Amino acid sequence: MQRVGVHKILCSGPGDLSVALKLIDAGEIDPADIVAVMGKTEGNGCVNDFTREYATRAWCHALAPRLDLTADEVEHRIAFVMSGGTEGVLSPHFTVFTRKVTEDAHDGAPRLAIGIAFTRAFLPEELGTTVQVTETAQAVKEAMADAAIASTDDVHFVQVKCPLLTSTKIADALSRGQTPVAHETYESMGASRAASALGVAVATGEIAESAVSNDAINADWSLFSGVASASAGIEIDYNVVIVMGMSRASDSPYVIDHGVMDDAIDADSLRACLMRLDIDPGMGRAALAERIVNVFGKAEASPDGQVRGVRHTMLNDSDINSTRHARAAVGAVVASVVGQSAVYVSGGAEHQGPAGGGPFAVVARV
Numbered sequence: 001m002q003r004v005g006v007h008k009i010l011c012s013g014p015g016d017l018s019v020a021l022k023l024i025d026a027g028e029i030d031p032a033d034i035v036a037v038m039g040k041t042e043g044n045g046c047v048n049d050f051t052r053e054y055a056t057r058a059w060c061h062a063l064a065p066r067l068d069l070t071a072d073e074v075e076h077r078i079a080f081v082m083s084g085g086t087e088g089v090l091s092p093h094f095t096v097f098t099r100k101v102t103e104d105a106h107d108g109a110p111r112l113a114i115g116i117a118f119t120r121a122f123l124p125e126e127l128g129t130t131v132q133v134t135e136t137a138q139a140v141k142e143a144m145a146d147a148a149i150a151s152t153d154d155v156h157f158v159q160v161k162c163p164l165l166t167s168t169k170i171a172d173a174l175s176r177g178q179t180p181v182a183h184e185t186y187e188s189m190g191a192s193r194a195a196s197a198l199g200v201a202v203a204t205g206e207i208a209e210s211a212v213s214n215d216a217i218n219a220d221w222s223l224f225s226g227v228a229s230a231s232a233g234i235e236i237d238y239n240v241v242i243v244m245g246m247s248r249a250s251d252s253p254y255v256i257d258h259g260v261m262d263d264a265i266d267a268d269s270l271r272a273c274l275m276r277l278d279i280d281p282g283m284g285r286a287a288l289a290e291r292i293v294n295v296f297g298k299a300e301a302s303p304d305g306q307v308r309g310v311r312h313t314m315l316n317d318s319d320i321n322s323t324r325h326a327r328a329a330v331g332a333v334v335a336s337v338v339g340q341s342a343v344y345v346s347g348g349a350e351h352q353g354p355a356g357g358g359p360f361a362v363v364a365r366v
Helices: 019-023 051-067 072-075 130-147 169-174 183-202 265-277 284-289 322-338
Strands: 004-011 035-042 079-084 094-102 111-118 157-161 227-233 240-247 254-261 292-299 344-347 358-365
Touching: 004 019, 004 111, 004 130, 004 254, 004 292, 019 051, 035 111, 035 130, 035 227, 035 344, 051 072, 051 254, 079 227, 079 240, 111 130, 111 265, 130 157, 130 183, 130 240, 157 254, 157 358, 169 183, 183 227, 227 292, 227 358, 240 254, 254 265, 265 358, 284 292, 284 358, 292 322, 322 344, 322 358
Parallel strands: 035 079, 157 227, 292 344
Antiparallel strands: 004 094, 035 094, 111 240, 111 254, 157 240, 254 358, 292 358
């Protein structure tokens, strides 16, 4: 059996691990049990958001002496996913997942399980292509096995951290006679997220692998996953995959369920998910805080320029990127339902839920 622990830790900045280290020093978190860390950092969430790498390196250097490893070894042992951008009411925080083997008696009910995997490093010209789709799909299957999740029906959230193209990587591809999927670095973020999300969809059986072509990536919005969340960053060259779901091989005191927001203001889908977890959305903030650990979700500005038939201006703002608008909007909607602003909302939902919407998952105490 595996017992998964979940700790949400607030921070004063991307390098602030003071609370986390107090929990470690107090014995509440065993560094050897940490399997994944997902963070929301307060950068711009764009290509030049170095808060993601800053936070990851802070964790790696803090854990290295406690695990008797180098910082680089820590980064390849634990799945770190840092999502930049805490616009609006979103509050910077980390969610630490631990996992340990236990032989304690269990009632047999499915509980929260987590597994991780890593792809190989990608060549610049492979990002945003079916190569990334295939490699991601394989990593998702490996992470499911790591989590002892028997069926794709029991997968409720797949978080992927994927690379993007820098100007150096673009120049490298061109120098070798290769054609990258994009010649603009920001555009490459969406392409990488798109291919990663479709890889999740292939692994979970939501779409057939034969349905995915290079022309369909970031173009055919009828192809999507209802459990995928992909976040691109400058700090890695490979995909990091975290699979969360339910398993009878877990005796965790936590459960997880998911849903899909049809658009940026679809609070009803979130409320319905809470009800499935036997959480009354109207029970009051204190009671909600007792049950809900965190909400993980995707946000995007609807590509058709409308929300429920009414025009939005997020795609036309030359000062603030649309992903930042979307995080702020969806973050506020989620926070208003669950009564807490330290929620994980990531921008850019290409092939992650229907166009303009996005998947989400709720981790709650039993």
